[in-house]
Amino acid sequence: MSEILSQIFQIGFFAALIRIATPLIFGTIGEMYAERAGVLNLGIEGMMMLTAMAGFSTTYFTHNLWLGVLAAMATGVLAGLLMGLLTVSLGLSQHVSGIGITLLCSGLSFFFYRLIFGQPASLPKIKPFHTVAIPVLSKIPIIGPIVFNQFALVYIALIFVPVSAWLLYSTPWGLNLRTVGENPKAAYSAGVSVSAYRYQGLIIAGALSGLAGAFLAMAQYNAYTFGVVSGRGWVCIALIVFGQWDPYKSAAGAFLFAFIDALQLRLQASGVIHVPYQVFLMMPFVFTIVGMALVSRNARVPAALLKPFRKEER
Amino acid sequence: MRHSRITRIVFVGLIAFMFIVGGAISKPTFAAEKKLKVAAVFETPIEEPWVHQIHVALLKAKKQLGIEYTWSESVKPADFDRVLREYAEKGYQLIMGDAFGAERITRRVAKAYPKIAFVFGSALGPAEPNFGVFDNWIQEAAYLSGMIAGKMTKTNKVGVVAGMAIPEINRLVNAFIAGAKDVNKKVKCKVSFIGSFFDPPKAKEAALAQIEDGVDVIYAERFGVIEAAKDKHILAISNMSDQSKLAPDTVITGPVWDMWPTVKYVVGLVKAGVFTAQDFGSFSYMSKGGCYLAPYHKWAKKLPPEVKQLVEKRKQEILAGTFRVKIDEATPKSDY
Numbered sequence: 001m002s003e004i005l006s007q008i009f010q011i012g013f014f015a016a017l018i019r020i021a022t023p024l025i026f027g028t029i030g031e032m033y034a035e036r037a038g039v040l041n042l043g044i045e046g047m048m049m050l051t052a053m054a055g056f057s058t059t060y061f062t063h064n065l066w067l068g069v070l071a072a073m074a075t076g077v078l079a080g081l082l083m084g085l086l087t088v089s090l091g092l093s094q095h096v097s098g099i100g101i102t103l104l105c106s107g108l109s110f111f112f113y114r115l116i117f118g119q120p121a122s123l124p125k126i127k128p129f130h131t132v133a134i135p136v137l138s139k140i141p142i143i144g145p146i147v148f149n150q151f152a153l154v155y156i157a158l159i160f161v162p163v164s165a166w167l168l169y170s171t172p173w174g175l176n177l178r179t180v181g182e183n184p185k186a187a188y189s190a191g192v193s194v195s196a197y198r199y200q201g202l203i204i205a206g207a208l209s210g211l212a213g214a215f216l217a218m219a220q221y222n223a224y225t226f227g228v229v230s231g232r233g234w235v236c237i238a239l240i241v242f243g244q245w246d247p248y249k250s251a252a253g254a255f256l257f258a259f260i261d262a263l264q265l266r267l268q269a270s271g272v273i274h275v276p277y278q279v280f281l282m283m284p285f286v287f288t289i290v291g292m293a294l295v296s297r298n299a300r301v302p303a304a305l306l307k308p309f310r311k312e313e314r
Numbered sequence: 315m316r317h318s319r320i321t322r323i324v325f326v327g328l329i330a331f332m333f334i335v336g337g338a339i340s341k342p343t344f345a346a347e348k349k350l351k352v353a354a355v356f357e358t359p360i361e362e363p364w365v366h367q368i369h370v371a372l373l374k375a376k377k378q379l380g381i382e383y384t385w386s387e388s389v390k391p392a393d394f395d396r397v398l399r400e401y402a403e404k405g406y407q408l409i410m411g412d413a414f415g416a417e418r419i420t421r422r423v424a425k426a427y428p429k430i431a432f433v434f435g436s437a438l439g440p441a442e443p444n445f446g447v448f449d450n451w452i453q454e455a456a457y458l459s460g461m462i463a464g465k466m467t468k469t470n471k472v473g474v475v476a477g478m479a480i481p482e483i484n485r486l487v488n489a490f491i492a493g494a495k496d497v498n499k500k501v502k503c504k505v506s507f508i509g510s511f512f513d514p515p516k517a518k519e520a521a522l523a524q525i526e527d528g529v530d531v532i533y534a535e536r537f538g539v540i541e542a543a544k545d546k547h548i549l550a551i552s553n554m555s556d557q558s559k560l561a562p563d564t565v566i567t568g569p570v571w572d573m574w575p576t577v578k579y580v581v582g583l584v585k586a587g588v589f590t591a592q593d594f595g596s597f598s599y600m601s602k603g604g605c606y607l608a609p610y611h612k613w614a615k616k617l618p619p620e621v622k623q624l625v626e627k628r629k630q631e632i633l634a635g636t637f638r639v640k641i642d643e644a645t646p647k648s649d650y
Contacts, residue, residue: 227512271648
């Protein structure tokens with residue numbers, strides 16, 4: 001057994017863990033901003049698909065990766081604004097609007113793909129992001145090659161976690177955002193614009209889902225295909241509950257999911273444990289559900305989540 | 315209300331003009347009526363490797379056999395019934411596609427239109443009078459690819475990253491492994507499934523995990539694996555189509571499924587009015603040209619001559635019918 005463990009827990013394993021966690025961190029942290037402001041963004045799965053398409057196509061034609069990332073974020077922001085229009089301005093059901101956005105965005109992404117690329121004989125590809133070794137730090141034994149020899153977007157994701165915690169807990173903006181998600185009436189009577197903060201939450205959620213989509217189609221893989229997102233957006237929705245709407249805990253959830261996913265890929269291929277491969281494949285999901293069930297018992301859901309805010313209404 | 319003479323003349327003239335133009339337009343349509351109308355209904359976008367091969371063959375038929383061809387992609391099983399019936403009602407004489415996700419629905423619609431030929435990818439059998447089936451019976455080419463992998467590995471560790479453990483995939487993976495082991499007794503295999511047909515980032519991670527563990531030739535049953543092999547400078551075997559272009563230095567060759575013999579034969583039958591429900595599976599075999607090894611491209615020079623000879627000899631034996639690749643549809647397992 002110890003032989004298998006030493007075979008599995010190599011540097012490559014931990015590097016893979018961080019790679020797998022990155023899109024989930026982006027998605028989950030983004031979702032956190034929206035939900036902390038009181039809007040459940042079920043559109044995230046479709047937003048990731050559409051932004052992956054937008055980022056990939058932009059890079060395909062401009063050969064500029066960062067321009068692609070910007071395009072992906074801009075597309076995410078637009079989708080976030082649409083979600084805001086439906087749930088904040090019109091006060092519609094957040095569940096229905098979110099699912100609608102996912103259906104719309106995933107449909108649009110294939111539609112635009114056909115419109116732009118037609119029916120290519122072979123899959124259009126781009127030159128993807130390369131890993132960037134950070135000088136000095138990447139020379140540290142063990143930790144260096146694991147953490148400091150990654151894609152640039154990975155560093156952004158890792159930095160985003162403490163930055164989000166600071167924004168949320170240590171700035172007036174964060175206080176207002178949280179108040180809007182807990183007690184919008186109090187925020188409103190204190191002169192805080194509820195709809196402005198909810199829109200801001202959704203804009204950030206959209207931009208971050210853009211980073212997640214860009215990472216999948218432009219760093220981890222180098223093409224846009226259907227299935228490039230494959231339910232990762234839904235995983236983020238679960239992880240935010242697991243993470244109790246907190247940036248650090250959410251990131252920890254993303255790492256746990258990635259840890260088990262990286263582990264199951266290796267256990268499955270090792271041929272030591274003889275169970276049907278489906279058991280391995282479902283391990284990350286089972287752990288997330290079980291973890292969520294255990295952790296979320298003490299979780300405090302933002303009190304105004306799912307509730308549209310109408311001024312003057314009692 | 316009285317019309318002036320000019321109005322009347324213009325009116326009559328317009329009607330006459332419409333008839334002439336209408337006649338002129340409809341004439342070629344009558345001529346085109348003789349063209350065989352073929353439709354395809356796919357459950358996935360046409361980029362999916364399996365579906366792509368059917369689509370490509372039908373496009374070739376459009377060019378070479380003078381058929382009319384349209385298709386619908388990403389048709390969810392819930393919509394299959396409606397889309398199939400629409401084509402049937404529009405006078406399409408041959409409808410093709412993949413029925414795996416909508417097996418019962420497709421067969422039910424076929425029953426309702428006995429005069430129309432339905433030919434679908436299916437793991438099950440044909441049904442009289444009009445439901446024919448085909449499948450990717452390309453294990454022979456997968457076996458030959460395995461032989462190359464077995465000869466080219468230096469670590470004696472060969473990997474496979476596949477979609478799901480279904481018969482269509484299992485028989486290719488098993489044939490590949492059998493080929494590798496037949497030429498190199500020391501070969502050990504790793505097999506990973508990603509649990510979906512399309513998740514390139516996951517397939518890539520699965521491949522990277524195998525490569526870390528010493529695999530140096532990998533069979534890329536799904537998209538995403540070749541990229542991992544390229545990044546880590548190991549060798550890869552492609553699947554379904556010639557994918558050398560993705561990484562010419564990485565991809566040696568791979569089994570190619572050619573649906574052209576199937577499509578050509580089926581279109582011929584329907585055109586001649588002698589279509590019957592059959593299993594067209596044998597048209598995907600090597601001897602019929604339904605599968606082959608992808609050209610070596612850059613590897614034509616790099617591959618050792620003795621390996622090429624070995625593969626060529628086995629290929630001739632397969633074509634001559636003196637060697638049969640065993641069809642094994644059990645779920646493949648890792649050796650170590």
